[in-house]
Amino acid sequence: MDPPPAAIRWRTTAVPFLVAVLVLTTISPSRAIYCDEDDCYDLLGVSQSANASEIKKAYYKLSLKHHPDKNPDPESRKLFVKIANAYEILKDEATREQYDYAIAHPEEVFYNTARYYKAYYGHKTDTRAVLVGLLLILSGFQYLNQSSRYKQAVAMVKKTPAYKNKLRALELERSGGITNKKRIPKNMDKKMEEDLSKELDLQITGTERPSVWKLVGVRFVLLPYTLGKLLLWSGCWFWRYRVKKYPYSWEDASYLTQRSLGIPHDRWATIDEATKEDLVLRRLWEKSNMERYVTEMRKESKRRR
Template sequence: MGAVRFFILVGLMCGLFGESHGQLDNIYCGRDNCYDVLEITRDATPSEVRKSYRSLARKYHPDKNKDSNAEEVFQRLANAYEILRDEESRTDYDYMLDHPDEMYGNVYRYYRHRVAPKVDLRVVVAVSITIISILQYLNGWQRYNEAIKYALVTPQYRNKAKQRATEQGLLDNIRKGKKSKDEIRQDEEAVLRKVVEESLDIRGGYSKPSPWNILWIHLVLSPYYLTCYLLWLASWHWRYSIKRQSLTDEDKEYLSWKLLKLSQSRWEALQDHEQEDILEREVWIPENLKAYTQEKEDEAKAKLAENSRYKQYRRYMKKNGPGRMTFED
């Protein structure tokens, strides 16, 4: 938009310059009439405009016409056709012919059409949303594969997966037949990966991506989501603000992760015992929330104080921090 305004400003300046000289040489066909250039009338249809241009273009094409002014005539024809073939540009040109005294408006409309984006904004938005959705889906698969790879190289999860695969007899047929060590290892990794994908409960941002979570689907279903939210909000107000009912287990979970400033995915990524501890502490009650938050802050400070790197950093700041007096540069 900044570039558009810049060019429009330039056009207006050109218009001011042209007005001072009483000319319109810088816009449309200049001193010529575009209809006269194409040898048509103002009521000519688009097909007649196109037919006349093709006929004259063949006549004055520099490759066929060797006259010295053929190239100049051909350029004027192309410029006139470019103006009259577009409905919006032709309308602006007709308006200028009928209202030649409106210099500023005519110059503005000319440069607005010249520098305006040729692509429909709706197409740009749709393509942008599509690209974002594709990248979002691919990124989800990348994070999910990272979680699976981490589980396969972590002894705790790998040993459990190998034990389960052995109990189910999934590794019995791997070593049968003539296979190289690399092929056996690849087959074993494929079996273990399948076991991990089926058994490991991966939640949060590393969970298996679903097409239902991409941006396009959310935008399409946004009216449905908005309706559901409004109904839920009305139901919440009716149950707890008016009827004063007791909280359900689902609503307790919602209030817990909401008041702790966690996203739903981060809440789902917590271990079961962590969720149970939070629910038992009843953090939706303000006093309990304050006590729980303070307790977690104290635990974080205690862990940080025991960290060797943090101790080293504190010693460094004590010796080399802002309060140190030195003659060094």
């Protein structure tokens, strides 16, 4: 006679549940992550109060008995793997402390598991080494990117008529006024090309020649020096112009003008000296002068339209 459906359902659901409860009550999940169903101390045959020397001595004694080179029995080999794992856990003070805590607090399953995986799978590399490696990688990519962008910009500039005209003018200057009216030969003097490239550096806006001093790694290393230099500069500025009330030097007045106009340093360097002098003499770092200058620029723009 077949059992009723209710009994079948109870058997298929309750029995596995009872088995799982039985396993969890006999084997602590906190301990199981270390030596599976075994006790690490029992595997080495020592008590929980054993010191490091006793643990080491017990491991070497068992390894002589169960090492695969000494004992070819497959069961002995499996036991040696467990013994070696138990020794790795107990020989380290940190992992042994974690294991002892798991034994004393089996109810803290998630906490003990997190500590275990952090100890065994978390990176054990020195943080400083990781930081140095990261800076080197970032600096390398940064330099390659700058170099690639600069080469592309130079290649584009060399295709422009302005470049060819300057190249012809430079050839004319070098030859003393005698030049070939035909197209510029491809095998032109390399020294001439280098001289012209130096002149082109100032004309490639938005792209600069790669420099190690602008790499993130170098800047990070020089950060203490940069901060010290900035603090010293700020202190001298405050003493000279706030305390002593000295008039601004031409260099400092140019800096204030550039900052007031919001012009990048590279762009400011390309402005002709006459325009720079006119802007500096206007004292645009003063609010009233800046407002007057903006009004004039707006009127000038409307007049040109």
